[in-house]
Amino acid sequence: MKMTDIARLLDCDVLCCEDQLGGHVYSACGSDMMSDVLAYVKNQAVLLTGLLNTQVIRTAEMMDMVCVVFVRNKMPSEEILRIAKESGIVVMSTKYRMYEACGILYANGLNRIEGDNRG
Amino acid sequence: MGNESLYYRFDVDGENFTSAGEASVQTKRILRRVGFSPDIIKRVSIAMYEGEINMVIHACGGVVELFIEEDKIKIILTDHGPGIENIDLAMQEGYSTAPDNIRSLGFGAGMGLPNMKRYTDSMEIESKVGEGTKITMTVNV
Numbered sequence: 001m002k003m004t005d006i007a008r009l010l011d012c013d014v015l016c017c018e019d020q021l022g023g024h025v026y027s028a029c030g031s032d033m034m035s036d037v038l039a040y041v042k043n044q045a046v047l048l049t050g051l052l053n054t055q056v057i058r059t060a061e062m063m064d065m066v067c068v069v070f071v072r073n074k075m076p077s078e079e080i081l082r083i084a085k086e087s088g089i090v091v092m093s094t095k096y097r098m099y100e101a102c103g104i105l106y107a108n109g110l111n112r113i114e115g116d117n118r119g
Numbered sequence: 120m121g122n123e124s125l126y127y128r129f130d131v132d133g134e135n136f137t138s139a140g141e142a143s144v145q146t147k148r149i150l151r152r153v154g155f156s157p158d159i160i161k162r163v164s165i166a167m168y169e170g171e172i173n174m175v176i177h178a179c180g181g182v183v184e185l186f187i188e189e190d191k192i193k194i195i196l197t198d199h200g201p202g203i204e205n206i207d208l209a210m211q212e213g214y215s216t217a218p219d220n221i222r223s224l225g226f227g228a229g230m231g232l233p234n235m236k237r238y239t240d241s242m243e244i245e246s247k248v249g250e251g252t253k254i255t256m257t258v259n260v
Contacts, residue, residue, distance in 0.1 A: 019204045035228035038165055039212075039237075051225045055172070058140035059225075064161060079137065087144070090148070 001025055001110050003067055003090055006046065009104050010069065012092035016081050020090050027111050030071075030102040034059040046110070048101050052082050061087045068075060071098045123152070125187040131171050133180025136224065142183045143168035153187060155260060162238040163192050163258050169231045170196040170254060176221050177201065178252065191240075194256045202248040210236065 003021045007014050010107050013059055014021065028046035030045050037047065037059050046067045047060050052074050067090040070076060075093055076084075084091045127149060147164040155163075167183060174181040175191035178200020186193040203209050209216075210232050217227030236242045239256040246252040 030227060033228055034225035035230040035234075038169060039228075039230045039234050053224055054137045055140065055225060058144065058168065061144060062140075062161070062165050063158065 001105075001108065003046075005108070006067065006069065006105065006110070007092055009108055010094035010096055010101055012069065012094045013014070015032060015076065015091045015093060016085050017088055017090040020066070020088065023090075025067060025110070026103055030098050032098075037063060046062070046105075048105075050074060050098055052076060052080070054083055055087060056080070057083045057091075060089055067091060067092070068070060069094055069101065071096060071101050123150075124189070125185075127185040129183040129185070131174045131180045131183055133178065136175055139171050139175040140168055142171055146185055149185070150175055150187075150192070155192075159192070159258060159260055163194065166235045166238045166256050166258070167194050167196075169234045170194070170256075172226055173199070173200050173231045174215050176226065181251075191260055192258045194239075194254075196254040196256075197251070198253075199251040202250055202252055203244065203246040204248055206244050206246060 003023055003025060015068045025045035027035050027044045027045045030048040032049055032051045034055055041063055045065055047065050048069045048071055049056055050071050056068060057080055073095050076091060081091060131142060132138055143164045147160055150160045150163060178198035181196060183200030184195040208214050212233045213229040215227050215229035221227035235256060238258045241253055242256045244254050
C-alpha cells in the first residue's frame, strides 16, 4: 500500500513530508504506549496513535518507521511537526478512532508484522 | 575504521521531556555515517533511547557516552538520580516505579530496562541508592 492510499482511506489531513507519500508500506501497528512499540514492534512502517507528544515521533524514528497517523482528529503541535520534518517522517491526522482506523487499513490489505503475534 | 575508536558524549536534560531522545537521534545519524548495518543501528539507538527516557523520568537527566570500537559499540549511561533499590525487580517486564503522569506520556510500562537488555549483547547495572546509576551496554558489530 502507498502512503497516499492511507491518506485516502482514512480521509487524512497530511501535515508534513507530503513529498514522501508515494512510498510503499507493508505493515502497521496501533498503540498509545510507546514502551510497547519499542518492545514488540518489528519492521512496521506505520504507527497509528492517539498519543500526542514529541516522543511519538522519536519512537517512530528509533523504530525506522516512516509514517505516523494521529487518530480522533488530534492535531500535532508545531514542535512535533518540526521534529517529524527533520526525521523525514510523514505525519497525518484522521477523524477515525483507533479501532476504526486500524480496521480500515487492515481490511484494505495493510497487515501487521511478519514473525510476531504481538503488537 | 581500522583500530581507531570514536567517542561522543551527550548531556541529557532532565527537565525537558520534549528533548529526551536527542542523543539517540544524533547517535543514529553518527552510526549511519560510519556505515553500520540498519539492524545494528536500530538496536543501539533503541537501547540508548530507553536509557535516555529513564534518565529523564527517574534521575533528572545525566550523561550518555558512546564508544565506537573495532568490534563493538559501547554505551555508558551515568546519572546521579535516586539509584535502583532492587535491580532484579527493575529488570522484570512490567515492573515500574514511574508516576502516573509518565504513563500518560506513553512510557512507564516497565519495559525500559528489559528492552535495553533485549537489544544489546551485554548490559551491566551499577547502582547505589541515593547516589546514582551507571549502566554499561555493548552491541557487538
